[in-house]
Amino acid sequence: MPLIEFAEVTHAFGDGPAVLEDVTVSLHERRIGIIGGNGSGKSTFVRMINGLVVPEAGTVRVDGDSTANQARRIRRKVGFCFTNPDSQIVMPTVAEDVAFGLRRLKISKTEVQERVAAILETYGLKQLADRPAHTLSGGQKQLLALASVVVTEPEVLILDEPTTLLDLSNERRIRREIEQLDLQVILVTHHLHLLDGFDRTLVFHQGRLVADDHPDQARTTYRALI
Numbered sequence: 001m002p003l004i005e006f007a008e009v010t011h012a013f014g015d016g017p018a019v020l021e022d023v024t025v026s027l028h029e030r031r032i033g034i035i036g037g038n039g040s041g042k043s044t045f046v047r048m049i050n051g052l053v054v055p056e057a058g059t060v061r062v063d064g065d066s067t068a069n070q071a072r073r074i075r076r077k078v079g080f081c082f083t084n085p086d087s088q089i090v091m092p093t094v095a096e097d098v099a100f101g102l103r104r105l106k107i108s109k110t111e112v113q114e115r116v117a118a119i120l121e122t123y124g125l126k127q128l129a130d131r132p133a134h135t136l137s138g139g140q141k142q143l144l145a146l147a148s149v150v151v152t153e154p155e156v157l158i159l160d161e162p163t164t165l166l167d168l169s170n171e172r173r174i175r176r177e178i179e180q181l182d183l184q185v186i187l188v189t190h191h192l193h194l195l196d197g198f199d200r201t202l203v204f205h206q207g208r209l210v211a212d213d214h215p216d217q218a219r220t221t222y223r224a225l226i
């Protein structure tokens with residue numbers, strides 16, 4: 001698993017208050033959960049892993065590369081799935097959107113088509129392949145966003161609240177898929193049950209990393225905080 005290292009990371013947006021303060025942590029487990037109240041800094045923390053946010057103070061490294069100057073290299077390893085799928089859908093149709101992520105891998109057109117077909121099947125989107133992506137429902141878009149990242153086979157998959165719009169059956173589907181993926185998963189969620197079977201869970205509170213534990217203990221700490 002890649003090694004993600006935060007060293008004395010502090011960050012504020014503009015003139016605002018610090019949204020992360022003095023975070024030092026190393027992550028290398030297969031399944032890592034991130035929990036905490038609204039505005040506690042979870043999204044900012046995970047956005048730092050692939051350089052979407054570069055900290056004002058301190059460093060974030062992935063396998064030794066700093067996000068401050070190696071973000072492109074890091075993004076080849078680290079796939080990111082946003083809470084709002086609209087921010088991620090870039091191509092007109094569902095199949096084209098999935099294929100878009102594969103453009104920089106030097107693979108044949110046939111292989112692209114095969115990979116796209118396989119992932120659409122897995123995520124229950126096969127019937128929607130030729131639909132304009134913007135006409136999908138919120139949950140279908142969330143599945144599409146996830147499929148489009150997973151198809152690129154990243155080494156690390158960051159999921160920022162990936163199930164907020166999903167019904168029970170699709171949440172179960174995503175949970176099963178996540179369990180099976182042979183890569184490092186970092187999951188930000190308010191759905192605490194999704195962390196069952198995870199190796200480790202971090203709890204954020206008002207910009208500070210206040211617990212770093214087995215999910216059961218971390219969930220107890222979080223419940224006591226709110």
Ligand SMILES: Nc1ncnc2c1ncn2[C@@H]1O[C@H](COP(=O)(O)OP(=O)(O)OP(=O)(O)O)[C@@H](O)[C@H]1O
Nearest residue numbers: 013016019036037038039040041042043044045204
């Ligand atoms: N681009 C930005 N510009 C200014 N402030 C921001 C920006 N992004 C986040 N913030 C602020 O940083 C703080 C932490 O936000 P963050 O999105 O990291 O929290 P979160 O724990 O993911 O919250 P939630 O559970 O509500 O998604 C919030 O007060 C938020 O308003």
